[in-house]
Amino acid sequence: MSKVLLEMNHITKTFPGVKALDDVNLRVEEGEIHAIVGENGAGKSTLMNVLSGIYPFGSYEGDIVYDGEVCKFHHIKDSEKKGIVIIHQELALLPNMTIGENMFLGNERGSKYCIDWNKTYSEADKYLEMVGLTDSSKTLVKDIGTGKQQLVEIAKALAKNARLLILDEPTSSLNEKDSKALLDLMKEFKAQGMTMIIISHKLNEVSYVADKITVVRDGSTIVTLDCEKDDISEDIIIKAMVNREMTDRFPKRKNVNIGDVMMEVKNWTVYHPEFTSRKVVDDVSINVREGEVVGIYGLMGAGRTELAMSIFGRSYGIGISGTLKIAGEEVILKNPKQAIRHKLAYVTEDRKGNGLVLSNSIKHNTTLANLKALTVKDEAADRRSPIPKLVIDKDKEYEVASEYVEKLRTKTPSVEQLVGNLSGGNQQKVLLAKWMFADPDILILDEPTRGIDVGAKYEIYCIINDLVAAGKSVIMISSELPEVIGMSDRIYVMNEAKIVGEIPASEATQNNIMACIVKSGKEADGIANE
Amino acid sequence: MNTSGAKKVLKKNAMALILFFVYIFFVIMTRGEIFSASNFTSLISQNAYVFVLGTGMLMCMLTGGNIDLSVGSFVCMAGAVFGVLSVNAHLSTPIALLLIFGLGIVYGIVLGFLIAYLNIPPWIATLAGYLAFRGAGTEILNSASRTSAITGFPSSFLKLFSGKVAKSAPGASISYSCLVIGILCIIVVILMNFLTRYGKLKKGYEADSLPYVILKSVLEAAVIGLITYKLAKDGGIPVVLVWVVAILLIYNFVCEKTVIGRRFMAVGGNSETARLSGINNKHVMFGAYLNMSVLSVIAALMMVARFQSANSGAGVNFEMDAISACVVGGVSAYGGSGTVFGMVIGATLIGVINLGMSLICSKFNLNQDWQQVVKGVVLLAAVVFDIVSKSDMKWSSLFRRRKNIKEFSKENSPS
Numbered sequence: 046m047s048k049v050l051l052e053m054n055h056i057t058k059t060f061p062g063v064k065a066l067d068d069v070n071l072r073v074e075e076g077e078i079h080a081i082v083g084e085n086g087a088g089k090s091t092l093m094n095v096l097s098g099i100y101p102f103g104s105y106e107g108d109i110v111y112d113g114e115v116c117k118f119h120h121i122k123d124s125e126k127k128g129i130v131i132i133h134q135e136l137a138l139l140p141n142m143t144i145g146e147n148m149f150l151g152n153e154r155g156s157k158y159c160i161d162w163n164k165t166y167s168e169a170d171k172y173l174e175m176v177g178l179t180d181s182s183k184t185l186v187k188d189i190g191t192g193k194q195q196l197v198e199i200a201k202a203l204a205k206n207a208r209l210l211i212l213d214e215p216t217s218s219l220n221e222k223d224s225k226a227l228l229d230l231m232k233e234f235k236a237q238g239m240t241m242i243i244i245s246h247k248l249n250e251v252s253y254v255a256d257k258i259t260v261v262r263d264g265s266t267i268v269t270l271d272c273e274k275d276d277i278s279e280d281i282i283i284k285a286m287v288n289r290e291m292t293d294r295f296p297k298r299k300n301v302n303i304g305d306v307m308m309e310v311k312n313w314t315v316y317h318p319e320f321t322s323r324k325v326v327d328d329v330s331i332n333v334r335e336g337e338v339v340g341i342y343g344l345m346g347a348g349r350t351e352l353a354m355s356i357f358g359r360s361y362g363i364g365i366s367g368t369l370k371i372a373g374e375e376v377i378l379k380n381p382k383q384a385i386r387h388k389l390a391y392v393t394e395d396r397k398g399n400g401l402v403l404s405n406s407i408k409h410n411t412t413l414a415n416l417k418a419l420t421v422k423d424e425a426a427d428r429r430s431p432i433p434k435l436v437i438d439k440d441k442e443y444e445v446a447s448e449y450v451e452k453l454r455t456k457t458p459s460v461e462q463l464v465g466n467l468s469g470g471n472q473q474k475v476l477l478a479k480w481m482f483a484d485p486d487i488l489i490l491d492e493p494t495r496g497i498d499v500g501a502k503y504e505i506y507c508i509i510n511d512l513v514a515a516g517k518s519v520i521m522i523s524s525e526l527p528e529v530i531g532m533s534d535r536i537y538v539m540n541e542a543k544i545v546g547e548i549p550a551s552e553a554t555q556n557n558i559m560a561c562i563v564k565s566g567k568e569a570d571g572i573a574n575e
Numbered sequence: 576m577n578t579s580g581a582k583k584v585l586k587k588n589a590m591a592l593i594l595f596f597v598y599i600f601f602v603i604m605t606r607g608e609i610f611s612a613s614n615f616t617s618l619i620s621q622n623a624y625v626f627v628l629g630t631g632m633l634m635c636m637l638t639g640g641n642i643d644l645s646v647g648s649f650v651c652m653a654g655a656v657f658g659v660l661s662v663n664a665h666l667s668t669p670i671a672l673l674l675i676f677g678l679g680i681v682y683g684i685v686l687g688f689l690i691a692y693l694n695i696p697p698w699i700a701t702l703a704g705y706l707a708f709r710g711a712g713t714e715i716l717n718s719a720s721r722t723s724a725i726t727g728f729p730s731s732f733l734k735l736f737s738g739k740v741a742k743s744a745p746g747a748s749i750s751y752s753c754l755v756i757g758i759l760c761i762i763v764v765i766l767m768n769f770l771t772r773y774g775k776l777k778k779g780y781e782a783d784s785l786p787y788v789i790l791k792s793v794l795e796a797a798v799i800g801l802i803t804y805k806l807a808k809d810g811g812i813p814v815v816l817v818w819v820v821a822i823l824l825i826y827n828f829v830c831e832k833t834v835i836g837r838r839f840m841a842v843g844g845n846s847e848t849a850r851l852s853g854i855n856n857k858h859v860m861f862g863a864y865l866n867m868s869v870l871s872v873i874a875a876l877m878m879v880a881r882f883q884s885a886n887s888g889a890g891v892n893f894e895m896d897a898i899s900a901c902v903v904g905g906v907s908a909y910g911g912s913g914t915v916f917g918m919v920i921g922a923t924l925i926g927v928i929n930l931g932m933s934l935i936c937s938k939f940n941l942n943q944d945w946q947q948v949v950k951g952v953v954l955l956a957a958v959v960f961d962i963v964s965k966s967d968m969k970w971s972s973l974f975r976r977r978k979n980i981k982e983f984s985k986e987n988s989p990s
Contacts, residue, residue: 360851382853391851399847404911405840413841414852416834435833443780459781479852 050075050240051096051209056107058095065091066105067264073209073257078231078241080251083261083286083498089244090134092261093211097131098124111209128208132198134217140187145169147186148201172200176230192223199230210234211242216250217496220344220524228254246498248279260285283499294503295531298510303534304335306373307518308389308487313367315348315355325351325362327542333487333518338509340533341522342558348542349522350394353489357391358384371487385414390485392476394492394522396469400476403465407457408446410464410475414483419445449478453508470501477508487518494528506532526555540565584787590905590917593957594924601931608934609927612809615802620737620881622926623815624650624874628897629904629918630826631870635863636901637830637839639846639910641697643864645686645704646871646897650890652712653678653875658725658885659715661732668731676872683868687861697864705894713887724886728879736818736880739811750807757803761796768792815877822870827915839863843910900925903958928953 051073058066066088073079083089094100096109098118109116111127118124121131138147145166154168155161169182176196180189186197195215202210212231216224224247231241231254245251251258258277260267267285270277283294315326325348333339343349354361356369358381368375371387378384384391393400401410412419419442420434446460453474457467464475473493480488490509494502509532513519523529529536530553538546538561546561585592601609608614628646635641653675661671682704689700716723743750768788775782783791806812830836841849842859850856878889904921906913932946 357851358853380853380855381851382855385853393851399845399851402841402844402848402911404844404907409837409840413837413848413854416837420834435835437832437834437837439832440778440780 047077048075049073050112052110053092053096054107054110056092056095056105056109058091058100058105065264066095069107069261069264069266071259071266072269073240073242075240076235076238077256078235078243078254080255080258081242081244081261082246082248082251082258082282087261087286087498088264089261090213091264093131093213093242093244096124097121097129097211125205128206129211130202130205130207130209131211132202132213132215134214138186138194138197141185143183143185144173144180144189144197144200145182147197148172148182148204152205168204169200172203173197175203176200177226190223192219192226195219195223195227196230199227207239209240209242211244213244214246214496215243216245216247220346222344224250246496248282251282252277252279258282262286286499294499294527296503296507296510298514300514301336301534303337304516306332307335307337307371308333309368309370310356311368311370313352313355313369314365315351315362316364318361318363321363324542326355329367329539329542329544331520331537331544333520335518336513336516337534338513338519338521338532340529340536341520341539342524342526342529342536343522343539344524344562347539349539350491351542352539353391353491353520353522356384357381357389357489360384360391385483385485388484388486390414390480390483390488392480392488392490392493394495396472396476401464401472401479404463406461406463407450407455407467407475408442408460411446411449411460411478411482412442414479418482418484445482446478449475449482453478454504468497470497470504473497473501473505474508477505481512485517487520488512489520489522491522492524493521494523494525502528526558529553530555530558538562580784580787589961590903590920590924590957593960594920594927597924597931597953597957598927601927601934605931605934605938608938609931612805614930614934615805616809616813618926618930619806619816619819620813621930622922623813623819623877623881624893625896625900625922625926626819626919627822627870627874627877628893629900629922630822630915631867632894632897632901633830633906633913633915633918634826634839634866635697636898636906636908637843637910637913638860638863639843640908641690641860641863641910642894642898643686643701643867644698644894645701645708646867646874647890647893647895648705648708648712649679649682649868649871650875650878650893651887652708652715653872654879654885654889655712655715655719655725655887657876657879658728659719661729662725662727663719668729668735671732672876675876676869679868679872680865683865686868687864690864691857691860709887712889716885716887724884726884728883732876733880733883734814736814736876737883738814740814740817742811743807748808750811753803753807753811756812757800757807760799760803764795764799765792768795815881818873818877822873823915823919830915835862840911843907844912896922896925899954903954903961905961924957925950925954 049072051071053069053071056066056069056071057064069088069092071079071081071092081089081092091100095105096118098121101119102117109118111129116124116127139150142150148169149165153160154165166182173180173182173196176199178193178196178200180193186194189197199210199212215227219227228250231243234241243251243254252272256272257269258272259269260282262285270282309330309332311330313326313329314324317323317325327348329352331339331341341349341352351361355365356378358378359365360381369378370376371389376387378387378389381391397403402413405413416437417434419437443460449455450457450460455467455471455474455478457471464472467475477493493509494505497505509519509521521529521532530550533553534550536546536548536550536553536558537544538548538558540562543565545565546558548557548561598609628650631646632643635643656678657671657675660666660674661668664671666674686700686704689695690697713723716725719725741750741752741756743753768791772782772785772788803812806816830839838849838854838859841852841854842856846856849859874893875890879885882889900922901913901918902908902921903924904913904917904919906917906921928950929946932949933943935941936943936946
């Protein structure tokens, strides 16, 4: 048995009114990859913040033993001095600076008063090589993709002489290929003797890379599994995480009743708003029927979000051409307002960026897309009146918001809670509530389960099933294959701005979906070669 | 009421508390002079414009921390133009008013177009007005009158924006009609407090606790009672107060209870979310600046009526007063949150400091420049206190942290 590098004993951390961590114990041995899994809000991030000194010594109980000595970190700099480096989930790079500048930000190379840029860039290149990145360290961060940015983050951590590297959801913004590359890189570091802690939702990644898995639930460590000795099947981990037997990860629908075509998009082409000659959606034709879940699978950058947003009132892209039919009638939707009026809803993948107003309450967010419904008691009477009604019925608003909180089982003390204070899964529920209240017939859900825990995912799937059971049409965009296959009635595969396959659910397998993408990629190369 | 509830209420109203203590401070320092009836009237008439412009600035700031720098200069120019129309051209008051509001609307439309549709940053677009209108206003006054100030406004206009209503009877030391109005206001406020609570309870919603509602009603009644009593002693309610109260009530209603207010909050909170929720951000920005220009005209008319003259010194630094009223009143500098009530507290605080300092200066023969210094210091202190009391920060932790850094640097210094 190798040496124990880190021991966290009986860590208890309380916030006003909440016990975020309750007697947590964690042992990490030198040279292992230790995974921490748990639902959102289980306390994983809090634990790492305690470890890295973001919550200073004294604000928690228990002790941290690192490399044989008890540590009292007051500041993140203290823990970095010891070689504990944390890479946060949200990338913390400045887009308008070069890779090199970013890498040594706050850790500048040179004398005390003057930065030595030659040294900066030559050292930066050295670390970039270690993570397998070939770009020059003088490239601006905004010019490289998110996959590479994640590698830069790791290089930045290496530059701090990391001995214990903590990666918080490192693959959450990466596609499958980049994720795989990152995980392989982790294995390589392990071989060189580095110790790592990875926090992740993605159980397949965890079982791929980890030596030990610690499950955290409700602020306590439940179990630590050794990947070599113990059974680490997904079901066992999920059970430990949510404390319930997950008979099925995707709820089955009863009485599937698919009706007429509800929305039809034909020959839809969209150009990039800045690089105006680049087609981001190329001659796409899709349709969705009443009561049907249509999945759109594609890798990142395939043009899925661009397709969805351009349909939703041309909220993305320029030079949009093609026809759009809703319930058999051709419509032109010039802006989101008209799209909403035609009973279309787009539930964004970026709930913080453009889905919710984080500084507003659950109540205000829920009703934002359909404030009109709160101003009129009798819709028919309203249509006759020439003056638009503007006064909000606050009681009705409270009722509506409470109703959705109950219906979607959003965890919150009250509907007055600011959305910014909720966990990812609950934010997603508020976002769904907002669009359900807008009373659409067709919902486009863009990555509806991104970055949320397994339990909340299951609940979101149930909501989707309820929606189609009520006769709505759902288009679900996702980059998780099992999810697309498990939920959809029909699947479109999208690659490089085009639809490259349409597969009914009964025939869909991970293999034939990936085959569509690979085949289309080859075809495209073939054309380029001719 | 439990202590955590009490703490929450105090936190929410920290600025109101600060206002109270600053006022008490000035009462002590001026030996009660600031508490006199005539100083109540001057507090109101001197600061009426801050409330009006602050309301407009609030709406601009809600859309994302946007400000309007041109209001002070526009007040000057609008006053000058109104002087020319009303005095030099002898237009009847209604027509002159119609024309001047027309000017405000035209400016608002131009400004709104520049900001909302051409995406010119608001502070640049309004900086142009800040420079141009001051010059234009002065030039108009220079050419219209030899003294560079237009006087002799018709009483039909002055009556609208200055003087008093509910005046005391000749020879009486107190205005009874004013007291009656005060009592009516108190009754309405108390009734509304209790009816709201009753309505919420009846429908099974969360409602404030009874002691809280009683305390709130008592405080509100005390404030209204004190103000109307003092005004009654001074011979009536200033007309501008009627304007100000009307504007504040209307905008409070718009912000809190209408779709329009919600749109402003959403655009300021997250403009992309607002756009994808079917809100036309451009309309909101346009509306904010159109509204600001119209309110600037009202402020201009108040200034002209108060001094009975349109002069080139009018409106200097008004934009700063309006912005600071908002910021002191807790309106977010990034947009998306802020209330009319907060702005009122902020504006009153600034007004009290101004009046109190000028009283102290004349009492102790101090140089007027000190007024500026104290104003700056008090404003900063008030905002710091407000921010710290609102956040979870504790004074002690601020200092403890400093100590840590010192210890840390000691440990790591080469020795």
